[in-house]
Amino acid sequence: MLIYGAGGHAKVIISLLRNSGTSVKAIFDDDPAKRTFEEISVTGSYDPDLHVHETLILAIGDNAKRAQLAAKIVHRFENVFHYSSLIDRDVRFGLGNVILHCAVIQTDAIIGNHCIINTSAIIEHECKISDFVHIAPGSVLCGNVTVGECTLIGAGSVVVPNVVIGKNCLIGAGSVVTKNIPDGVIVRGNPARIITQTHYGKENLALATAYGRHGNDLHSAGI
Template sequence: MYVYGAGGHGKVIAEILKSNAVDVNGFIDQDISIHRLLEKNVKHTIEETDRIVLAIGANEARKKLFIKYHEYVAHQHFAHSKSNVSDTAAIGIQTVVMAGAVVNAQARIGKGCIINTNATIEHDCIIADFVHISPGATLAGNVTVGEGSHIGINASVIPGVSIGKGCTIGAGSVIIKDVPDSTTVVGNPGHIIKQGD
């Protein structure tokens, strides 16, 4: 397995693979100045037989690469051995779950998502494709998050709240009501600081 992205996020993905006894053949990155990472070679092109896991933090960029390299992406998700994922949860391909994260009963997580270190996805949450739940963020039960949204570090979302597509929830925010599409919310309680494209 190759990790596509030779940066900090790539290092974490490599450790997820290692925790599951998956061999990391090396890294792939478009930056031709990078040649080694974690004592592995970094190459700059994908070969026909390569299988990759995307290690790109930006949601839209990750989506574009997923589409571009769909024939090469591994059709599975990757959860760190020290995460806690319910047997009744469903997780899409190319989603990564970092160490310490919890995904509880009957949560549904789409493809290409990042469930970062110590994040909590409680029961019956529905997370769309290409979402990033940052370290320490907590989604209580029955929360819905739309495609491409980013939930910041240590943000909290109360039960039953719906967050739209393409939203940004600031670090440490407390979300107590629904958030429309393409909205940036910060603070405790969360308040809108930007709406629309």
């Protein structure tokens, strides 16, 4: 297998692959200062002509960066699963996903492409996870939750059933999301409230502002 990325997330993936008996043929990274990584030579920037029959995984934690890189890769992508993950047989996956230690994905969930389901994350039944999403360690998505493209669910967050979270959102660590979240906003707290917009959220200003007012009202009422 080929790895694109030579940072902390890549360390976890390489360890997973080694423990499963999968060899890493090459590591690509755009930083010219990186010569070796985890005792493997770093090839340099992506080379579409190297090991053309090998599959590749994007070992990049940043959602937007993974999305940018995926568009230029010609190698085939593959999913990577830690052996301790618990995945129902009816779960549907795209390609390029990383499912890490002790993650749980329940029946009829749909996982898109190039998602990270991190350590001990729980995705319950019928959840729909769009492309380039990161479900951080210890997060819990209750049943029938939808998460939009390039959104990060921060570590230890809880999303209650049937909530829809938009694309390009950042859910702060430890948040409890109790209602729908529009595209392109940063939320945090219990209950989660909009704090500001992400770089991608300018077109959603009115919606975000309305949500923020309602969230403040709920917070003032102690809900």
